[in-house]
Amino acid sequence: MPYPIYMEKMEKNKEKIKKAILVLEDGTRYEADYFGAPVSSSGEVVFNTAMTGYPESITDPSYKGQILTYTYPIIGNYGIPSFSYTKEFISEFYESDRIQVSGLIISYYSNRPYHWNMNQSLSNWLYENEIPGLYGVDTRFIAKKLRKNGGSMLGKILMRNEDLPFYDPNQDNLSEKVSIHEKIMYGNGKYKILLVDFGLKNNILRCLLRRDCSIIRVPWDYNFIKDEYDGLILSNGPGNPKIYEKPIHYLRLALKKKQPIFGICLGNQLLGIAAGGETYKLKYAHRSHNQPVISLETGKSFITSQNHGYVLDTRNLSGEWKIFFRNLNDNTCEGIIHNNKPFFSVQFHPEASSGPQDTEFLFDIFIDLIKKSKYNT
Template sequence: MKKNNRSKKAMLILEDGTKYEAYHFGAPVSSSGEVVFNTAMTGYTESMTDPSYKGQILTYTYPVIGNYGIPSPSYKESIHEFYESDKVQVSGLIISYYSNRPYHWNMYTTLSDWLKENEIPGLYGIDTRFIAKKLINKGGSMLGKILIMEQENIPFYDPNKENLSKKVSTSKKIIYGNGKYKILLVDFGLKNNILRCLLRRNCTIIRVPWDYDFTKEEYDGLVLSNGPGNPNIYEKPISYIRLAMKKERPIFGICLGNQLLGIAAGGYTYKLKYAHRGHNQPVVFIETGQNFITSQNHGYVLDTTNISREWKIFFKNLNDNTCEGIIHDFKPFFSVQFHPEASSGPTDTEFLFDFFINLIGSSRRLQK
């Protein structure tokens, strides 16, 4: 979008009092939340509809956003084809340069109009890489608010003090597919591509709410989805996971699901000094030494110090050596902190869904 002589009509204010004047696009409303940054070059549609970003103001360091617009709102097998949930989940968007003349063969609308439809504000004309550097020195995030200057001031909001799964999880049991493997999927704020990855692998999926008592359900495998917020808030599902572990049916945790499985196994979580967000997070598969580039979005990480010796580190982050997954020595339980379903981001670790299905097959044979 070309610069013009009109004055900037909006502002980003961080909790330390720093103010950034900006131009406004999207919905003309003020908003507050946790300001985080993402280094990805593409995939803004998928990230903005990812429930893991609930309560967060997303800042993109890539300089041009909006150039391919927003894809059509079409569904396949009752799952949105191009979005990771049914609506925009972020509380606001901060970018450097807004491309207001987008083009793509599957474009349905512009980014600005899409934000207006979802009542989400956006700001542009800010040095987002400078903001990212500031956030890095504050642990990867800070509280902030977007103010439209004609509107009244609003308070800061900390999403980490709230159970966000209540806002983004399904409210009822939903069944997808009619495949060979019966998967119970606990929805803490799942991305749609987890559903797509499982359906491609001949699964019947039973999707249940975050606080659903699944301990009496029959299933071949249990998946604990990604989701937003502080993992220590989820006491009820952690107790259900502990009971599920006694069944010894295969368990696969993703992102928040990794943290909850780890807490259920005796570990604890803490907030990272430098959060992991973007499409370029390198991890190492401990067993083989093979490296992978992964998509990540998390500020908390699992500490395995107090977990029993029956558990091993599955993957490790190559930047800071933090835990990126755990696996049990002889029971079919494992989890990863990154997103093997990608969408957006690299698909290098999608093989973990095959690993999970193979565990189910082995478990079935042992039960005969």
């Protein structure tokens, strides 16, 4: 679609709202210009320091219920990619089938986007999905404020002087809103993977399919105990991990079995709770593409993509478990591993998308554990 059509569409849809306002729960107000949809919204305001990857983050179910603030000054410059799918009907460029954020806050909106794979502008995409965006504010200042408050604050985007209440997504079971409702099958590979969808990113599917897997994707509350599979994966997802009592119960039963288990992000927290640990909210949340972690197994360090405000407290884990990775900024737990059984999990995103792919090798480790378990070699 040629650029002039973008601008024509934006101007045609643009309502005459002089200024929009971001209101934080402490009463702070930021006046801003708007793009996207001229609607008000409420949620948990978080930040991300990434320079690229906004289409992936905006469609990442881990951001459900959140208003995403980008510290990088220019957003929208390469538009939104085309809507194409793999033969397994998985989006090639998005991490889910819809926008997951409740709003977007940026410093400067690039209204002249260009990229060879661009399908439309960021503003048009937000407009079509009824998601508001704000620009013209100091997002780095906002990020500093959020960081001092545990990495997030409740907030709302107001287009007019309406009385919109604050909304805390951490009080809800967000996986009910972002997980599938019925079982879905992918691929016809050698290794049978049961994948529990708490808010799955599509790149987890892509990473497994590249490794000769058959994937059985099931809802967040699916009882997988009696199912047959070669390996179990617990996906990423949004919200407070303590809310998910049912899958934690199933996990405690799964830990009595021998099939390999791999937890990612929220999956790491749920596995840790099932293993006897607790979770707490971080003072400074991890929300960026440049979070450094170190493997306590090898001593090697990696740069990782992260988006979480909760973390595992491992003090109550039994002696059967040990810390797998630590965060090099604050020394918090970034993963756990069982001493004898093929169970492990990580807090960061080895599937990346967006972000560095330094730790995608963890999928290979998982497949190797399946091989050893399956063939007793």
